[in-house]
Amino acid sequence: MDELFAQHPINHDPYKPHRLDFFAILIINQGKACHHLDFTTYVLRQGDCLVISPGQVHAFDLQSTYKGHLLLFTEAFLLKYVAQSACAKIAQLYKCPLSLSFFSLPESSKLVTTINEVLIDTEKFAQTDIIGAHLSIYLLKLVRLNQTQALVYRDGSNYELFNRFNQQVTQYFHQSRNAKDYALELAVSYKHLNEICKQFTQKTAKAFIDDVVVLEAQRQLSSTTNSIKEIAFACGFDEPTNFLKYFKKHTGKTPADFRAKYP
Incomplete structure (x- = not known):
């Protein structure tokens, strides 16, 4: 060091x-x-x-x-x-x-x-x-x-499904924030996906997806010079105003306010 x-x-x-x-x-x-x-x-x-x-x-x-x-x-x-x-x-x-x-x-x-x-x-x-x-x-x-x-080892089959869900969300969150889309892709019911997600994270599948999206937005806001509009598009939002409302709903701050903490 x-x-x-x-x-x-x-x-x-x-x-x-x-x-x-x-x-x-x-x-x-x-x-x-x-x-x-x-x-x-x-x-x-x-x-x-x-x-x-x-x-x-x-x-x-x-x-x-x-x-x-x-x-x-x-x-x-x-x-x-x-x-x-x-x-x-x-x-x-x-x-x-x-x-x-x-x-x-x-x-x-x-x-x-x-x-x-x-x-x-x-x-x-x-x-x-x-x-x-x-x-x-x-x-x-x-x-x-x-x-x-x-x-992880308490229920290997359930963990394997959760891990696949996590990988899908990480790769495709910018295309869909709808948990039902991921359930369809994983060939399981929306209810079952929710149950598995709650088992490992105490959160619904939708809440888990929102956490991934918000974290990615925070990472980009703090570590890049990309405009908020560019970050909104990168996170899968067609309109920056929708991104602003979404980000504020989940963090209590606007993207600009959050970015201001990391000049």
Whole structure:
């Protein structure tokens, strides 16, 4: 982290909300860090880590004093250097809305030390594969720590349906905000989809869809210079006025008021 901030300014301001298209894990070695992730502030201390997934918006805290590491990797790296069975489990960390972002795992620092040792080793044969193996073990431990796994494994068939619903909404929310459309696509009744969604999120399918849309709007408002009209269209609204009413209904603020918090 010291090296990262020594490079500031980089190609963006790390203290302002910015969006990632790769994975990052913030690992704290010493001190206390406040870190902002998708409009929630997490307080991390020695041995804690924060998993940041592609598409999320995060920002470092200017007032925090700490030492640590930021581990960066891509999905392409996971698919190439991590076993397929492990990838399926690791995906629960970043593709499931039930997953946690914050973990306390004292051996996090050991992972960074191990990777650095592999990188400086004069023996380069299978170097990346070895790094991938260590990263795989670490990520699987995070999956095991995820408190929501009790829910996930309580009813595998229901969870599988909920996971498919989540993936559909994430991919197509800009085309439809109607829960009945997703029920039809998943070949289940609207009532059953609602029951499954309530089982895992305590929300109706429609409320879940609204949460996804609002979060995406907030991410764009805080991390891009796109106009509110452009963001409205990107979120599936034909008329910006409808987007304004929708956003205010769910957040209590207009898009302009929300954006003003992130100059």
